[in-house]
Amino acid sequence: xxxxxxxxxxxxxxxxxxxxxxxxxxxxxxxxxxxxxxxxxxxxxxxxxxxxxxxxxxxxxxxxxxxxxxxxxxxxxxxxxxxxxxxxxxxxxxxxxxxxxxxxxxxxxxxxxxxxxxxxxxxxxxxxxxxxxxxxxxxxxxxxxxxxxxxxxxxxxxxxxxxxxxxxxxxxxxxxxxxxxxxxxxxxxxxxxxxxxxxxxxxxxxxxxxxxxxxxxxxxxxxxxxxxxxxxxxxxxxxxxxxxxxxxxxxxxxxxxxxxxxxxxxxxxxxxxxxxxxxxxxxxxxxxxxxxxxxxxxxxxxxxxxxxxxxxxxxxxxxxxxxxxxxxxxxxxxxxxxxxxxxxxxxxxxxxxxxxxxxxxxxxxxxxxxxxxxxxxxxxxxxxxxxx
Numbered sequence: 291x292x293x294x295x296x297x298x299x300x301x302x303x304x305x306x307x308x309x310x311x312x313x314x315x316x317x318x319x320x321x322x323x324x325x326x327x328x329x330x331x332x333x334x335x336x337x338x339x340x341x342x343x344x345x346x347x348x349x350x351x352x353x354x355x356x357x358x359x360x361x362x363x364x365x366x367x368x369x370x371x372x373x374x375x376x377x378x379x380x381x382x383x384x385x386x387x388x389x390x391x392x393x394x395x396x397x398x399x400x401x402x403x404x405x406x407x408x409x410x411x412x413x414x415x416x417x418x419x420x421x422x423x424x425x426x427x428x429x430x431x432x433x434x435x436x437x438x439x440x441x442x443x444x445x446x447x448x449x450x451x452x453x454x455x456x457x458x459x460x461x462x463x464x465x466x467x468x469x470x471x472x473x474x475x476x477x478x479x480x481x482x483x484x485x486x487x488x489x490x491x492x493x494x495x496x497x498x499x500x501x502x503x504x505x506x507x508x509x510x511x512x513x514x515x516x517x518x519x520x521x522x523x524x525x526x527x528x529x530x531x532x533x534x535x536x537x538x539x540x541x542x543x544x545x546x547x548x549x550x551x552x553x554x555x556x557x558x559x560x561x562x563x564x565x566x567x568x569x570x571x572x573x574x575x576x577x578x579x580x581x582x583x584x585x586x587x588x589x590x591x592x593x594x595x596x597x598x599x600x601x602x603x604x605x606x607x608x609x610x611x612x613x614x615x616x617x618x619x620x621x622x623x624x625x626x627x628x629x630x631x632x633x634x635x636x637x638x639x640x641x642x643x644x645x646x647x648x649x650x651x652x653x654x655x656x657x658x659x660x661x662x663x664x665x666x667x668x669x670x671x672x673x674x675x676x677x678x
Contacts (some may be wrong), residue, residue, distance in 0.1 A: 294444045295610055296300075296309045297346060309360040312425070315671065317423075325385055326672070326673040327382050327384075327464065327671065327673060328466070328516075328671040328672060329382055329467060329468040329516060329671065329672060330384075330388070330397075330463055330466040330467065331400045331401035331459060331463045331464075331467040331468070332375070332378070332379055332382070332387060332400070332401040332467060332468050332469075332470060332527045333382060333386070333402055333403075333404070333435065333439075333464075333467050333468075333469050333470070333514075334375055334387055334401070334402075334403045334404065334405055334427060334469075334470045334471075334472070335404050335405060335431045335432070335435075335469070335470070335471050335472075335473060335505070336375075336403075336404075336405035336409065336470075336471060336472035336473045337367070337405060337406070337407060337408065337409040337410070337424075337472070337473050337474075337475060337476055337513075337561065338405075338406075338407035338408065338409075338642075338643060339373065339374070339407055339471075339472045339475065339520075339523075339643065340375040340403070340405045340470070340472040341366065341367065341368065341373075341375055341389070341403070341405040341407045341409075341546065342365075342366060342367060342373065342375065342376070342386060342387050342388070342389050342403045342405070343365055343366025343367065343387035343388075343389040343392055343403075343408075344366070344390060344391045344392065344403060344404070344405055344406045345366065345407035345408065345424065345426075346364075346407075346408045347366075347389060347391040347392040348391055348406075349444075351364070352364040352365075352366055352623065353623035354623070355370065355607060355622070355623075355628075355629040356368070356369070356370065356622070356623065357369075357370065357371065358370050358371075358609075358629060358633075359371035359633055359634070359645075359646050360372050364647075366392075367480035368407060368639070368640065368643040369422060369445055369639050369644060369645060369646055369649060370606070370607070370629070370633045370639050370645055370646055371633075371646025371649075372485050372563055372646050372647070372649060372650070373649055374472070374520075374583070374649045374652055374653050374656065375387060375403070375405075375470065375472065376649075377585070377649060377650055377653030377654075377655060377657075377677045378470070378656060378657070379400075379401075380466070380675060380677045380678075381653065381657040381672075381674050381675055381676075382672050382674070382675070383569050383672065383673065384401065385400055386396060387401055387402060387403035388402060389402075389403045389404075389405075389432055390402045390403060390404045390438060391406070392455065393452050393453045393456055394453045394454060394455060395453075395454070395455040395456060396456050396457070397456075397457040397641065398438075398452075398456065398457060398458060398459055399457050399458070399459045399460075399464075400459070400463075401459075401467060402433035402438060404426075404432075404435060405431070405472070406415055406424045406426035406431070406475070407424060408422060408423050408424035408425070408476055409423070409424040409426050409427055409428065409431070409473060409475045409476065409556040410423055410427050410428070410473070410474075410477045410480070410504060411428045411474050411477050411501045412427065412494070412497060412498060413427040413429060413430075413496045414427070414480075414503060415463065417657075421480065422480075423476060424476075425479060426451040428501060428502070428505055429501075429505075432505055432508060433508075435509070436512075437634055438452075438514070439464060441458075441462060442458055442459060442463075443592050445458045446458075446460075446461055446516040449659075451531055456649075459590075460469070462514065464513050464514065465513045465514070466514060467514065467516070468516045468517075468518060469506075469509055469516065469517045469628075470501060470517075470518045470519075470520070470543055471505070471506075471517070471518070471519045471520065472520040472574055473502070474498055474522050474558070475522060475523065475525065477491075477494065477498050478522060478525060478554075478555070478558065479525060479535065480497075480551075481494055482535050482536070482551070483534070483535060483536075487534050487536065488537075488550045488551055488554050491554060492509050492512065492554060492557070493593060494563055495554075496555065496561065497564050498558070499558070499561050500565070501560050502519065502547055502562070503565050503566065503569055506519070506566075506578065507569065507573075510573055510576055512581050514576075515575060515576045515577065516576065516577045516579075517576070517577065517578045518581050519562070519566060519578075519579070519580055519581065520577045520581045520583045521558075521559040521562055521563070521580065521581065521582055521583060521584045522555050522558050522559055522562075522586045523555070523583060523584050524547060524549070524552050524555060524584060524587055524588045524591060525551055525552070525555060525580070526548035526549065526551030526552035526555065527545070527546075527547035527552070527587075527588070527591040527602070527603060528603075528638065528641065529599075529603050529604060529608075529614040529615070529616045529638050529641040529643055530605070530614075530616050530618070530638075530641030530642040531548070531551070531604045531620060531642070532547075532548065532603060532614055532616075532642070533614055533616050533617075533640075533641070534618050535548070535551065537550065537551065538550075540543075545591060545592045545602070545603075545613070546613075547591060547603070549674070553577075554590075557581075559584055561643045562580070563580050563582075563663060566578055566580050567580070567664070570664070577666060579662050579663075579666045580662070580664075581653055581656055581661050581662060582662075583656070583661060583664060583669045584586045585661065586651065586652040586655045586656075586661060587637075587644075587648070587652060589639060590602065590637045590651065590652075591603065595636055597632075597651055599635055599636065599637055599647065599648070600634060600635040600636070601636045601637065602637050602638075603637075603638065604627055604638070605628070605636075605637065605638050605639070605640060606630040606633045606636040606638065606639050606640070606645060607622035607623075607628070607633075607639055607640045608620075608621070608622055608627055608628060608640065609621075609624065609626055609627040609628070614641070615641075616641040621640065621641075622639070622640035622641070623640075633645045633646070633647065634646075634647040635647075636648075638676065650677065653677060657674055658676070669674070
């Protein structure tokens with residue numbers, strides 16, 4: 291049971307967080323077609339949380355109702371609309387990121403997206419068809435980045451394009467870009483599923499963090515100077531994992547989330563933050579930003595109505611009804627599954643990923659800078675644009 295003082299402090303904290311996000315939503319930013327920003331491009335590395343279509347250029351097309359809210363059709367995003375990375379680009383005055391694997395006719399003048407759904411930090415030890423994980427792990431995405439840079443140099447030296455109609459950035463863009471990382475969730479959940487216990491994932495946490503840290507150092511050596519790393523979300527609250535991942539029936543908190551899973555996430559995020567802080571102090575003339583998206587997402591799961599939402603651990607697009615409306619054998623996109631009429635009222639889109647409404651709330655907090663460690667005045671580096 292929570293004592294009176296603890297409840298009061300929690301309520302004040304929640305209310306203050308709510309006010310911060312609301313203030314950001316109400317701020318009138320300069321409305322122009324071009325934003326003056328120190329960051330002229332974004333290069334993103336990640337999994338389905340930030341994949342803007344890379345996975346579905348190589349594998350079966352994504353079905354409806356994905357994309358129903360904003361794009362009005364499936365566009366390779368694991369949501370009913372835009373992702374956090376979409377809103378981040380919009381806020382910085384940049385176009386939505388084109389996936390690297392979808393090179394024909396793409397515009398890479400302001401960055402590229404190397405993220406692919408089901409990707410991991412640590413390469414899977416079994417084949418994609420067996421593990422369900424993507425072959426495009428973080429190390430592969432880094433090699434794709436190297437390849438992209440080489441092709442940019444080749445184009446400016448010889449005029450050879452990546453492919454027909456593709457727009458290429460200037461060679462100096464790589465030192466003016468923001469490099470973002472939103473990856474690690476699949477390492478975490480696949481390990482739990484494979485071992486049948488949360489204890490099975492704890493031993494791999496340092497390895498995951500070290501690989502992300504090494505990737506940042508590699509990109510820094512290649513000229514990158516600004517990095518933003520999103521931490522791991524509260525997977526113990528995700529409807530799909532509440533159904534699929536093994537856990538004790540008594541292992542729930544007052545909000546219906548799995549305590550042991552979220553505790554392990556907290557351990558991972560602390561290790562990630564401490565490691566990045568140390569690395570950031572050693573990188574000369576560079577910014578290394580830890581973005582605590584976990585706190586914002588946890589707030590949405592714990593107190594959805596405070597942010598204009600209604601449902602936290604119930605899936606919008608799924609099958610089966612019940613508490614979670616999630617059936618791992620009939621996922622969103624299956625002919626038997628269906629989407630809710632008002633996804634703007636839900637935190638979870640398909641049990642694993644978020645609705646555009648949830649993504650937008652978190653993106654506001656990111657653009658406001660309230661989730662950064664160490665503090666980073668993003669508004670002083672960019673003429674921030676409104677995100678509609």
